[in-house]
Amino acid sequence: MLENHFTKDPHKVETFSTPKILVLGHGQHGKDTVSNMISYTYGLKLGGSSELGFKAIKPRLQKLFPNESDEQLFENRRIHRDIWKRLIKEYNTPDPTRLTRDILRVYDGYVGIRDLDEYKATEHLYDIKIWVDRSLHKPNDPSMEIEYDPNEMLLLNNNGPLAHLKDALLEILIL
Numbered sequence: 001m002l003e004n005h006f007t008k009d010p011h012k013v014e015t016f017s018t019p020k021i022l023v024l025g026h027g028q029h030g031k032d033t034v035s036n037m038i039s040y041t042y043g044l045k046l047g048g049s050s051e052l053g054f055k056a057i058k059p060r061l062q063k064l065f066p067n068e069s070d071e072q073l074f075e076n077r078r079i080h081r082d083i084w085k086r087l088i089k090e091y092n093t094p095d096p097t098r099l100t101r102d103i104l105r106v107y108d109g110y111v112g113i114r115d116l117d118e119y120k121a122t123e124h125l126y127d128i129k130i131w132v133d134r135s136l137h138k139p140n141d142p143s144m145e146i147e148y149d150p151n152e153m154l155l156l157n158n159n160g161p162l163a164h165l166k167d168a169l170l171e172i173l174i175l
Contacts, residue, residue: 021109025132027141047107057087096121116145
């Protein structure tokens with residue numbers, strides 16, 4: 001079988017269009033940093049569950065926290081991670097692909113998926129799935145329902161210095 005044009009994984013199907021990328025992992029493990037590196041290096045734009053998810057759930061957040069500005073609501077997303085997760089799940093009900101479709105209409109990839117139902121319903125849409133791991137420095141996030149799967153995901157070790165992260169990314173991606 002021919003090697004995929006986007007990864008070193010020979011089991012992937014050849015793809016000639018712009019790849020769809022999923023960047024996932026536990027909270028504060030470096031997903032946004034990795035997506036910025038992908039954008040800068042390859043010219044691809046990746047959208048986060050935080051940004052587009054915020055647009056989707058903002059009316060509900062405003063009702064829950066009426067005294068907070070939009071900026072405060074967004075900045076407090078890590079504090080209210082469970083609430084965000086629940087509201088995004090409600091937004092995705094009955095269609096677990098809804099937020100993913102919103103993101104992929106605008107971007108080349110999705111950063112930060114956490115819900116297992118959403119992942120299972122959409123995992124076939126991605127050419128590349130990158131799991132970012134910084135578990136030696138940051139705890140695992142209990143709101144993350146998805147586990148690293150070495151058969152489906154490329155592991156990006158982010159336990160070293162930031163200067164090594166780009167080299168590690170370039171080592172696993174061929175775009």
